[in-house]
Amino acid sequence: MRVSDKHSKITQAAVKVFAQKGFFNARISDIAKEAKVADGTIYLYFNNKYDILISLFEDEIGKIILQVKLLLEQEDDPCRKLHIFAKQHLLLLEEKKDLAEVLQMELRQSNKFMKEYRNTKFIEYIDIISAIIHQGQDRGIFNRDISPGIAKRVIFGALDEMSRLWILDDAPHYTLAETADQVCNLFLNGLKNPASH
């Protein structure tokens, strides 16, 4: 068996177990059992429990960044780019619910430990949003009064909260596509009624 096989087998098992029980309640032996591996084997591939979480995060978010950037390259219009980003972000819930749950949890759960470790992968991810906004402003399509640094957080926060709703709610009231459209519409056009001006 290739080395990487076991590494990724453990990672996949960890995603499943962390999603099910949360990081602190997940036991190493749970992950080992799920990965069909001895407890000790995990320590041949990871330094400790935190290390599983961190490398899981970096590996998986790295893949997502690559995929989203590839999709965005094929589109020119900033509005449609924003749509693509939102849809892709929410799509993760349908395609990889466990992973979505872990990534979301981790971002908060470990606030304390996130303070120490500079989370460059996460920053790279949300910087995709600010790049879109910058581009829109350069072209005169987006309002220049808006700070891309704040807007990227605002948009990410909004999408993340919608994800949380889906994760907690067993029977979501809205479809994924509907949600992405609503969120984008809100950010692009705002709450105000255009007819009222």
Add this chain to the structure above:
Amino acid sequence: MRVSDKHSKITQAAVKVFAQKGFFNARISDIAKEAKVADGTIYLYFNNKYDILISLFEDEIGKIILQVKLLLEQEDDPCRKLHIFAKQHLLLLEEKKDLAEVLQMELRQSNKFMKEYRNTKFIEYIDIISAIIHQGQDRGIFNRDISPGIAKRVIFGALDEMSRLWILDDAPHYTLAETADQVCNLFLNGLKNPASH
């Protein structure tokens, strides 16, 4: 000493300790020490460690809801109401940073255990936002295409993410007032440049 004194002494200590170490890494003995109380005393006021977290959450968010609702009563315009809500939400960071940290953390960290316990206090809090949006739509000021149920989540998520940035970042780049203005402006007017139509 009045009974309620000790209860709130423990709650205050728990806020401090949870903010400092996170829920899972906080020891009961840490909270007891901080509250200047014996370990066992805590169990006279709370059933277990989770119970401290839950009642802390309900008590404190209850107070915040009262305060915000009171402020909103004195304002009529939905746009300005939204401003007030945003500013008050962010103000929590300046006034009670530890509490803000715990409330935020708890909402995610305990995703797993939140699934069981219907968090009515939290729902009551974000329903303040949807009420504002409804009012705006009834008056024809806000776009009727926007779902208040989605928008309340989007707006809360955005504010919450801005809070997270402040908590993690030791030297925030934006002032609190500036942040509230930017977030509201984004939600009210949208990203699109009005001049480009």
Add this chain to the structure above:
DNA sequence: AGTCAATATGAATAGATATTCATTTTGCTG
């Protein structure tokens, strides 16, 4: 001052579990 119930104490318990490491298994090479 004495009685009693309510409060508070903190040492002891009971259980959990991350990590280590002596041993075994695997699979490659000559």
Add this chain to the structure above:
DNA sequence: CAGCAAAATGAATATCTATTCATATTGACT
């Protein structure tokens, strides 16, 4: 097939900590 290094095992270790409960303190009332 023998020899060997790398990989894998899982029982044992070492520590940690939520919760309990027998005991002590407090303070209200007579």
